[in-house]
Amino acid sequence: MLVILNPLMRIIEIPMMALQRLLGVNRLAWVFLLPNLLLFGLFAFLPVILNLSYSLTGGDNVLLEARPYVGGRNFETLTSCSSFLDPNTCIEDKFWRAVWNTLWFVTLQVGIMVGFALLTAIILNRDIRARGFFRSVFFFPVLLSPVVVALIWKWILQREGVLNAFLDWIGIGGFNWLIDAEWAFAWTVFLSVWAHMGFYTLILLAGLQAIPRDVYEAALMDRASPWRTFRRITLPLLSPTMLVVLVLALIKGVQTFDEVYAFTGGGPGTATTFIIQYIYEEGFAGAPRLFGLAAAASLMVAIVLVVLTLIQLWINRRNVDG
Amino acid sequence: MANLWSMLTATRGKGRWDWTDWVSYSYLFLGVFLMFFPVIWLVLSSFKTEADLQRYPPTFLPYQQETVVVDGFDEPLPLFRMTAGDYEGQTLAQLRRVGLQAQMIDPANPGERLRVSINDREPVQGVALALENYTGLFERFNFLRFFWNSTFITVTATLIMLLVNAMAAFALSKYEFRGRTTVLLLVIGTLMIPQTVVLVPLFLIVSELGMLNSLWGVIIPGAATPTGVFLLRQYMITIPDEILDAARMDKASEWKIFWRIILPLSAPAIAVLAILAIMWRWNDFLWPLIVLTQSENFTLQLALNSFQGELQTDWSSLLAMTVLTLLPIAAVFMFLQKYIATGIASTGGK
Numbered sequence: 001m002l003v004i005l006n007p008l009m010r011i012i013e014i015p016m017m018a019l020q021r022l023l024g025v026n027r028l029a030w031v032f033l034l035p036n037l038l039l040f041g042l043f044a045f046l047p048v049i050l051n052l053s054y055s056l057t058g059g060d061n062v063l064l065e066a067r068p069y070v071g072g073r074n075f076e077t078l079t080s081c082s083s084f085l086d087p088n089t090c091i092e093d094k095f096w097r098a099v100w101n102t103l104w105f106v107t108l109q110v111g112i113m114v115g116f117a118l119l120t121a122i123i124l125n126r127d128i129r130a131r132g133f134f135r136s137v138f139f140f141p142v143l144l145s146p147v148v149v150a151l152i153w154k155w156i157l158q159r160e161g162v163l164n165a166f167l168d169w170i171g172i173g174g175f176n177w178l179i180d181a182e183w184a185f186a187w188t189v190f191l192s193v194w195a196h197m198g199f200y201t202l203i204l205l206a207g208l209q210a211i212p213r214d215v216y217e218a219a220l221m222d223r224a225s226p227w228r229t230f231r232r233i234t235l236p237l238l239s240p241t242m243l244v245v246l247v248l249a250l251i252k253g254v255q256t257f258d259e260v261y262a263f264t265g266g267g268p269g270t271a272t273t274f275i276i277q278y279i280y281e282e283g284f285a286g287a288p289r290l291f292g293l294a295a296a297a298s299l300m301v302a303i304v305l306v307v308l309t310l311i312q313l314w315i316n317r318r319n320v321d322g
Numbered sequence: 323m324a325n326l327w328s329m330l331t332a333t334r335g336k337g338r339w340d341w342t343d344w345v346s347y348s349y350l351f352l353g354v355f356l357m358f359f360p361v362i363w364l365v366l367s368s369f370k371t372e373a374d375l376q377r378y379p380p381t382f383l384p385y386q387q388e389t390v391v392v393d394g395f396d397e398p399l400p401l402f403r404m405t406a407g408d409y410e411g412q413t414l415a416q417l418r419r420v421g422l423q424a425q426m427i428d429p430a431n432p433g434e435r436l437r438v439s440i441n442d443r444e445p446v447q448g449v450a451l452a453l454e455n456y457t458g459l460f461e462r463f464n465f466l467r468f469f470w471n472s473t474f475i476t477v478t479a480t481l482i483m484l485l486v487n488a489m490a491a492f493a494l495s496k497y498e499f500r501g502r503t504t505v506l507l508l509v510i511g512t513l514m515i516p517q518t519v520v521l522v523p524l525f526l527i528v529s530e531l532g533m534l535n536s537l538w539g540v541i542i543p544g545a546a547t548p549t550g551v552f553l554l555r556q557y558m559i560t561i562p563d564e565i566l567d568a569a570r571m572d573k574a575s576e577w578k579i580f581w582r583i584i585l586p587l588s589a590p591a592i593a594v595l596a597i598l599a600i601m602w603r604w605n606d607f608l609w610p611l612i613v614l615t616q617s618e619n620f621t622l623q624l625a626l627n628s629f630q631g632e633l634q635t636d637w638s639s640l641l642a643m644t645v646l647t648l649l650p651i652a653a654v655f656m657f658l659q660k661y662i663a664t665g666i667a668s669t670g671g672k
Binding site: 009012013016017020025026027028029030032033035036037039040042043044045046047048049050051054062063064119120123124126128134137138140141143144145146147148151152153154155156160161162165168169194198255257258261262276279280283284291294295298299301302305306309310313 | 346347349350353354356357358360361363364367376378379380485486487489490492493494497498499502505508509510511512513514515516518519520521522523524525526527529542543544545546551575576577578580581601604605607608611612623626627630637640641644647648651652654655
């Protein structure tokens with residue numbers, strides 16, 4: 001690798017030295033920043049502005065100058081419902097199905113996942129033999145690609161798959177798991193917990209290990225009951241980490257797409273269609289390509305994510321200061 | 323109840339095994355089963371023949387019918403054990419099957435052709451790996467092409483990201499200049515703009531740049547990450563300024579200081595970021611799905627996803643391809659798992 005990189009670095013040095021002479025040492029900082037800022041500007045900030053203008057225009061042309069201005073009509077289409085609780089009463093019923101699916105999914109997935117991650121972290125924090133091994137075992141699915149995770153479980157859950165064979169064997173009988181709407185939804189939650197739990201376990205374990213030992217020793221001296229120790233020491237001292245984990249899990253949960261798309265394709269029907277898949281399908285998968293609706297929906301998701309990220313940054317700051 | 327909570331809170335062993343230890347270890351071993359079994363099952367299944375995959379209930383290990391080479395026949399002949407009829411107990415090789423009858427020969431005495439009912443026999447099976455599932459991938463599909471696309475994207479994007487992020491981190495950690503706080507705030511701002519919420523305009527920009535259906539369209543938009551800048555900056559701040567001053571005394575240019583001093587000294591942080599970048603890029607799905615629409619540009623993930631639609635009945639190829647897709651990441655994990663764990667814990671993911 002160095003054989004290629006060294007000459008390359010030496011070539012870059014020539015213009016950099018010229019710039020250094022021209023600008024002086026301190027203003028050279030901007031030259032170091034330039035590539036990164038250019039990429040951020042072009043692929044993060046400019047898109048945010050353009051996204052706004054997409055959401056205010058209609059038609060199926062991707063070129064902005066060819067798109068007629070429609071004002072807030074995209075947002076009206078998305079939000080005109082006689083009852084927000086019932087997607088059937090909405091013009092864009094698929095959007096609201098996706099919204100409700102996502103809300104249910106995020107609630108269940110984050111709750112179950114953080115619960116099990118906490119339990120696992122607490123058990124791993126005990127005096128466990130081969131802790132490193134167990135930690136890696138719970139962690140390794142995090143590294144698998146979403147498509148691989150989806151295929152692994154599709155293979156296990158298929159009609160003549162190993163799970164049904166096992167259920168037949170103990171006499172319960174098999175199911176067509178992914179054909180039934182409720183089961184398919186339950187399995188997407190399971191799959192997502194399976195794939196991501198290890199990541200949060202790792203963070204919570206780090207949080208538990210950061211709690212000083214002498215606090216527990218003091219509690220032991222005072223003859224505090226284990227339950228009391230857990231509630232009055234472990235939980236309060238872990239709560240900053242818990243908050244970080246919850247917010248991170250929420251941010252990722254809202255954006256769930258890859259593994260579910262490869263696992264159920266959003267089906268059966270729209271039972272497992274989540275909000276990012278709605279955006280993808282409106283903008284890129286179907287014809288006509290409704291970029292305006294996709295952009296308007298993106299904007300709504302973006303607002304949720306900005307709020308969550310601000311909370312995360314605020315917690316981080318408080319953790320550092322406190 | 324008190325015992326349950328002592329299990330949840332105890333951080334030291336008490337030198338003896340009580341029931342809370344049993345519960346803990348049971349939980350952990352159940353976890354090992356739940357986490358490992360699906361992957362082991364995938365790998366074992368990927369070595370089964372299509373016929374073996376159809377078997378219900380499935381066997382744990384891959385089985386294949388045994389064959390025998392008999393003089394005078396070009397192809398190896400499948401072996402059967404006779405369970406009834408005139409030849410009960412013998413092992414015969416099948417020449418051909420006609421309806422409910424089969425023409426068999428005794429491998430030891432190939433001259434004589436025997437007619438038996440197919441109900442009187444069962445196949446002789448042994449554990450064997452169906453390697454043709456894997457070799458078939460290279461013959462029937464453009465597998466190497468997908469593998470190359472994924473590798474090219476992962477390697478190029480990781481290198482560009484490391485260089486660009488390291489340069490920015492260097493500027494933000496080792497220079498005093500007006501506007502530094504503003505830049506830091508801008509970098510924090512990009513944390514709030516994940517690709518998933520700007521797909522439409524990103525699509526326009528990439529197509530205006532002529533990078534649609536090109537691997538560069540996947541590589542470039544994600545090349546700068548706020549996570550990378552923060553991770554590297556945090557590390558570079560700890561490098562003492564005196565080293566830089568000494569180098570400046572020796573008339574080293576700033577660029578030389580960057581790649582001869584700062585980069586080598588930041589190696590641990592760069593290694594962590596490189597591992598994360600490799601993981602993100604290799605497993606990336608949504609953005610490649612939008613940018614790459616022609617199958618010759620597909621990454622492994624896209625190929626795998628599109629084949630699972632087309633090859634519903636061809637699980638043997640699909641499973642083998644899945645194994646090959648997870649193999650590189652598994653290898654990285656085995657060798658570098660310590661770095662991965664600390665890296666992910668310190669950055670809080672992407």
